[in-house]
Amino acid sequence: MTLRFGIILALAALVVASLSIGAASLWSGGFDAAWLIAVSRFPRTAAALLTGAGLALAGVIMQQSVQNRLVEPGLTGTPEAATLGLLAVTLIAPGIVIFGKMTIAAASALAGTFGFLALSRFVPRHDPMLLPLVGIIYGGILGAVGLWFAWNADLLQFVGIAMLGDFSGVMQGRYELLWIIAALSGVLFLIADRITILGLGEDYARSLGLNYFQTQMLGLVIVAITVAVVVVTVGSMPFVGLIVPNLISRWRGDNIRANLWVVALTGAALVLASDILGRVVRYPYEIPAATIFAVFGAAVFLWLLYAPPRRKPQLDGNRRKPLLGRDRRKPQMDSNRKGAA
Amino acid sequence: MATRIPTTLACLLLATAAQAEDLTIPTAIGDVTVASGPETIAVLDAAAIDTISALGVTVDAVPAMPPLSYLSDVFETAQPAGSLFEPDFEALAVLGPDLIIAGGRSSTQVEPLSEIAPTIDMTIWGEDMIAQAQDRIAAYGTIFKQEAMAAELSAALDARLADAVAAAEGQGEALILLTNGGNVSAYGDDSRFGWLHSALNLPEAYPDLTAETHGEAVSFEFIAEVNPDWILVIDRAAAIGQDGEAAAATLDNPLVASTTAAQEGQIIYLSSAPLYLAGGGVQSMMLTMDEIIAGFAD
Numbered sequence: 001m002t003l004r005f006g007i008i009l010a011l012a013a014l015v016v017a018s019l020s021i022g023a024a025s026l027w028s029g030g031f032d033a034a035w036l037i038a039v040s041r042f043p044r045t046a047a048a049l050l051t052g053a054g055l056a057l058a059g060v061i062m063q064q065s066v067q068n069r070l071v072e073p074g075l076t077g078t079p080e081a082a083t084l085g086l087l088a089v090t091l092i093a094p095g096i097v098i099f100g101k102m103t104i105a106a107a108s109a110l111a112g113t114f115g116f117l118a119l120s121r122f123v124p125r126h127d128p129m130l131l132p133l134v135g136i137i138y139g140g141i142l143g144a145v146g147l148w149f150a151w152n153a154d155l156l157q158f159v160g161i162a163m164l165g166d167f168s169g170v171m172q173g174r175y176e177l178l179w180i181i182a183a184l185s186g187v188l189f190l191i192a193d194r195i196t197i198l199g200l201g202e203d204y205a206r207s208l209g210l211n212y213f214q215t216q217m218l219g220l221v222i223v224a225i226t227v228a229v230v231v232v233t234v235g236s237m238p239f240v241g242l243i244v245p246n247l248i249s250r251w252r253g254d255n256i257r258a259n260l261w262v263v264a265l266t267g268a269a270l271v272l273a274s275d276i277l278g279r280v281v282r283y284p285y286e287i288p289a290a291t292i293f294a295v296f297g298a299a300v301f302l303w304l305l306y307a308p309p310r311r312k313p314q315l316d317g318n319r320r321k322p323l324l325g326r327d328r329r330k331p332q333m334d335s336n337r338k339g340a341a
Numbered sequence: 342m343a344t345r346i347p348t349t350l351a352c353l354l355l356a357t358a359a360q361a362e363d364l365t366i367p368t369a370i371g372d373v374t375v376a377s378g379p380e381t382i383a384v385l386d387a388a389a390i391d392t393i394s395a396l397g398v399t400v401d402a403v404p405a406m407p408p409l410s411y412l413s414d415v416f417e418t419a420q421p422a423g424s425l426f427e428p429d430f431e432a433l434a435v436l437g438p439d440l441i442i443a444g445g446r447s448s449t450q451v452e453p454l455s456e457i458a459p460t461i462d463m464t465i466w467g468e469d470m471i472a473q474a475q476d477r478i479a480a481y482g483t484i485f486k487q488e489a490m491a492a493e494l495s496a497a498l499d500a501r502l503a504d505a506v507a508a509a510e511g512q513g514e515a516l517i518l519l520t521n522g523g524n525v526s527a528y529g530d531d532s533r534f535g536w537l538h539s540a541l542n543l544p545e546a547y548p549d550l551t552a553e554t555h556g557e558a559v560s561f562e563f564i565a566e567v568n569p570d571w572i573l574v575i576d577r578a579a580a581i582g583q584d585g586e587a588a589a590a591t592l593d594n595p596l597v598a599s600t601t602a603a604q605e606g607q608i609i610y611l612s613s614a615p616l617y618l619a620g621g622g623v624q625s626m627m628l629t630m631d632e633i634i635a636g637f638a639d
Binding site: 030031086157158161279282285286288 | 406523566
């Protein structure tokens with residue numbers, strides 16, 4: 001209970017901070033506070049929360065689908081495909097309204113991700129590292145094509161800035177696509193158990209009666225749409241999909257249904273905290289949230305790689321699977337682990 | 342070839358008649374001695390290409406770079422010599438120029454380029470851009486023996502500046518913004534666009550902005566809070582041709598709309614390519630000042 005309470009309290013504090021901190025002063029006359037919050041602060045806060053939650057959840061799905069904890073949603077060629085779409089719009093119709101731009105880039109990102117899914121059917125499944133590797137190569141090729149176009153049109157800097165996750169341009173009318181993430185999260189909560197089974201591997205999953213391919217497809221489509229929407233709205237946010245699921249899994253185990261909300265809220269809180277920090281560090285100028293998160297994320301990632309495991313794996317005799325998605329037991333390994341270490 | 346021979350002969354005659362003398366000219370890294378009247382020249386900086394071609398001097402090699410419409414015939418006739426940042430040393434060695442003029446993005450290459458031919462660094466940067474531009478016009482005038490033309494250009498630039506100062510007088514404070522996709526950066530009076538403030542006596546809407554090559558990333562809230570009377574917009578993404586449209590879409594939002602500049606229709610979209618790529622070139626500066634004079638007059 002304290003955990004749930006703590007996360008929600010921290011999130012609430014961050015939301016209040018985010019609503020009150022910004023380049024324009026909220027209370028000193030110049031602006032109508034309600035208007036400013038409605039036009040700028042609330043959209044920015046919501047965008048950070050949705051991005052964080054969406055990418056963290058996408059990370060869970062990816063890692064379960066390919067049974068590899070070091071996989072990121074960014075490894076499916078999706079960000080690169082989205083960039084290609086953005087570039088195409090910028091070159092062909094630079095004057096198009098921003099919402100149109102986002103829709104075209106999202107469509108292109110989806111197309112890119114389906115390309116990856118099509119490719120993945122030919123990848124042998126016995127080695128889980130193969131798929132992420134194929135993803136890296138595929139993304140690299142798409143990225144190279146984009147880079148070539150950008151280089152020729154002198155848009156390298158444009159691409160660099162568009163790809164760097166940054167909430168400074170977010171406001172009413174510029175982020176609404178992100179609400180798709182909320183809908184996708186709803187779907188994800190419905191199929192959470194299937195995603196858990198997915199993580200057991202194809203043979204187990206099939207013997208448990210799961211339509212493996214269909215479930216994996218559904219999961220990856222959710223990932224694709226989430227990443228596409230984030231990339232075109234705020235840019236790419238590295239590490240979120242990588243470290244948040246790993247942190248939570250380390251802390252609470254792998255019951256997806258029990259963990260989903262923790263993963264979503266933690267991702268949301270961390271991204272919002274990065275954005276707030278980015279607003280404050282060089283006030284009134286901005287540092288992109290992705291830059292802040294990358295510094296933090298890299299440190300956490302190294303810690304995850306080198307720290308000793310928090311729990312013993314499932315061999316633990318008195319471990320009882322929680323039935324209703326609530327694992328309230330405190331981890332009991334601490335004293336043992338210290339002794340062993 | 343047939344036309345080439347008489348020209349070469351004429352050049353030889355001229356060269357022997359005039360005799361190249363050594364000149365000391367001011368450059369970005371101090372005074373440098375060069376021979377006057379170079380025949381074949383490679384110019385690796387857009388601002389230098391701009392000013393030198395304005396003097397009626399033929400440029401033989403230029404870097405491959407985004408199109409600058411007003412310099413298109415120069416770029417068509419000259420041969421390519423690498424990119425803005427990385428000169429093509431082989432092509433330059435084959436060309437065997439009498440003088441290489443580097444600057445700005447190619448200024449780091451001055452030393453290696455000196456191995457091929459005498460190279461001068463004619464970078465123009467920062468607050469006193471007009472003064473530097475005038476220095477460059479005079480220097481090029483001496484090097485290429487076009488003193489009269491240089492004096493004319495100089496006077497024209499001064500006259501245009503006086504017009505621009507008059508147009509900007511009493512108009513209020515301005516904020517220079519560079520848009521790049523959906524993001525915005527602000528530039529102060531000691532930045533690459535700073536001469537728009539300092540030379541035109543145009544007060545800064547937010548005087549604390551400091552020198553940053555790529556400006557300071559700002560939010561739309563910042564623009565609303567600063568509330569400038571005028572906004573000068575440079576669209577980085579439109580260095581590919583279509584000026585203004587994308588920047589206008591980026592700035593079309595309630596926060597920018599709340600500023601005096603937007604309410605009074607005082608947002609000036611500048612042609613980004615001349616300003617961004619050839620800033621400091623005499624034609625580029627004239628063009629930008631024309632746009633500003635027209636903008637303030639409306």
